[in-house]
Every structure is written in C-alpha cells, then in structure tokens.
Amino acid sequence: MRGFLVALQFLTILPLEIKSEVKEKDFGRALIYFPVVGALIGLVLALVLLAFDFLPNLAKIALVLTSSIIITGAMHLDGFADTCDGFFSGKSKEKILSIMHDPHIGTIGTIAVVSLLLLKFSLMASISKDILWKSLIMMAVFSRWIQVLACYLSKYAKEFGKARFFIEYASLKEVIIGGLITVTLLYVLENWKGLFLFIPVLAAAFLLINYIKRRIGGMTGDTIGAVSEIIEVCVLLFSLILSRIPV
Numbered sequence: 001m002r003g004f005l006v007a008l009q010f011l012t013i014l015p016l017e018i019k020s021e022v023k024e025k026d027f028g029r030a031l032i033y034f035p036v037v038g039a040l041i042g043l044v045l046a047l048v049l050l051a052f053d054f055l056p057n058l059a060k061i062a063l064v065l066t067s068s069i070i071i072t073g074a075m076h077l078d079g080f081a082d083t084c085d086g087f088f089s090g091k092s093k094e095k096i097l098s099i100m101h102d103p104h105i106g107t108i109g110t111i112a113v114v115s116l117l118l119l120k121f122s123l124m125a126s127i128s129k130d131i132l133w134k135s136l137i138m139m140a141v142f143s144r145w146i147q148v149l150a151c152y153l154s155k156y157a158k159e160f161g162k163a164r165f166f167i168e169y170a171s172l173k174e175v176i177i178g179g180l181i182t183v184t185l186l187y188v189l190e191n192w193k194g195l196f197l198f199i200p201v202l203a204a205a206f207l208l209i210n211y212i213k214r215r216i217g218g219m220t221g222d223t224i225g226a227v228s229e230i231i232e233v234c235v236l237l238f239s240l241i242l243s244r245i246p247v
Helices: 002-011 024-051 057-072 075-087 093-101 107-126 129-153 164-168 172-216 221-243
Strands: none
Touching: 002 024, 024 057, 024 129, 024 164, 024 172, 057 075, 057 107, 057 129, 075 093, 075 107, 075 172, 075 221, 093 172, 107 129, 107 221, 129 172, 129 221, 172 221
16 A cells, blocks of 8 residues: 555645655555556546536637646656756766756657657647546556656666656566556557557667667656656557548
C-alpha cells in the first residue's frame, strides 16, 4: 500500500501524507503501481469527457486536455520543456544537464510545449468519441509504464535529483508486471487493435530512451517526463490510425 501511495503522490497533485517513513527502496517498489495510477488518471479523463459530452467537441477536448495537465501538476510537461531546451541547445552533456536544471523555460522549450499541446489537442479532436475515452485510458496507462521501463533501462545521469531512487531501485519485476497490466488493459479496451498499438509505441519508446542515453549517459526526472509526454502523443496517433482501419 505504501508503494501505491508513493506512486500516487509522485504522479498526481493529490495532497497525500504518508505517515510511515518512506525508504529509498520504496521508490523502486512504487514503480509497480505506475500503470495502475495511470489507469486512474485515464479514468478521470474519460469521466471528464463523458461529463461534458453536451458541449461542442472542441470545447470538450480542451477541458479534457486541461484536466490532464491539472491532475499531474504539469510535471511531465515541465520535464518535456526542460529536455527540449537542453537537447536542442547542441551543447555537451554537462551543458545540457545545466540547461535542464535551470528553472526558467527557454524559447525552444516554450515552442515545444505549445506544439505538443496542439498536437495532442488535434489528435484527440480527430478520434471519434466512442473510441476517445478508451484512447485516454490507454494513453495514461502506457505512458506511465514507459516511465518504469525508462527507469529500468537507464542509470541516473546526475548526482542528485527527485528521480534518482526510482531509477536506482527499478527492477525487472516492476517492468514485467507493469507491462502485463498495460497489455491486458490494451486488449480489454481495444482487442487486437490494442495489441497492434503496443508494438510501434514500444518501439518508439526504445528509440527515444536510447537516444537520450547516448546524449547524456542516462535518464533524469526531466527526460522521463519528456518520454512520457511523447509516448502519450504516440498512443493517440496510433489510436487514430488504427481507428481508420476497418474491422
């Protein structure tokens, strides 16, 4: 239960207080619950979509997108912006990490976030409403499991930071169980299309994680957030593509 609370506290803005002392290994154990928390986030977004179904489609999508930002406290978006600022600077590893550590967002980061949100908005608006609620859940679950995978496949690129213990104590157990949860939900929601979606999105995640590792020698909290945001876009994109394929 403590692992679940740690995951919930880290991935959402819920004001949780964990009474017992949280140890370093608890961060690793919390990873197993990341897809579960992702499912809860996706369910909230699906409920928002349903609650505002009486509104025009674009207004409804805007509320869903805004809700996704509020629930997470824009944490992953912030990481995405910092990562883009650092990686597109064309500098060395040390300079990239320094730029990412700067709390101020740069021009590139601002453009990247606006572009990402526009892409998410357009993809959500293009998916039919009978499929969109499923896509929102798949998006939230898949992206949180990919965070687990990124932690397991990497070492921490900095000396200190919030994500350090997640990366240091990530094990294959969390990856496998989280993967099974993810695949099961994809199949339950979209049958064979869900399984087909799994393959290209996972391939994109591997390419992205390896690219980041080559540039800075590992992962940070910012890059994990960036990977999560990009995978959300990938899930929406392939959901749209697969929805156009006749059964």
